[in-house]
Amino acid sequence: MRKSYYAAHVYMILGVISGLYYREFTKANDFTGDTQLALMHTHLLALGMMGFLIVLALDKQFTLSGTKLFTYFFWFYNVGIAITVAMMFVHGTETVLGDHVPEAVLLTAGLGHILLTVGLILLFVLLGKRLNESAGAGPAEPEQEKETAKSPV
Incomplete structure (x- = not known):
């Protein structure tokens, strides 16, 4: 469980720093167009911090x-x-600087998305297994309390 907490914490810090980088870097270069740097901030906060906070709650x-x-999920993700x-970061920085973005950057970003998808699939497989195990464990505790409440003692 600690790994999920630390991962969420690191992604929170990186998300805040990336937002600062986006704002200051575009301002320093007088850039007003669209750039991937704006998305980097939200990806780190949503996929990273919020994702691992949700995983932390599910793990609990x-x-x-x-x-x-x-x-496997943890590392793929x-x-x-x-x-x-x-x-x-590379794509956004190159865009702000007015440089050409190499095709390899786009292909590598696709690889990153594939690994994210594999990680999410692994998480859902694990969660499904745990749900099946808990479903076979028998009735929930509140129902057991109802049974004992009905019998006169």
Whole structure:
């Protein structure tokens, strides 16, 4: 569970720093057009920070961490975010500077999105397994309390 907390915290810090970089870099270069730098900030906060805060809550409820599947999810998802955001940084910086964005940047960003997708699929597979395990565990506790409340003691 700690890994999800630390990941969310790191993504929060990176998201705030990337927003600052976007604002100051575009201002310093008198740039007023569209750039990937504007999206980098929200990707880090939404996919990174908010994503891992949600995973943290799910982990608390369903004990997701500590399994191989969670470890695979964690690394695929993090590498996917890292590649995607790094390519947004390169693409956005090149755009602000007026340079040509190499095709390799776009292809690599696609790879980052593929890894993100694989990570999300792994998370849903793990969550589905945990839901199936908890469904087979028997009736919930409030229903058990109703049964004992009916019997006279």
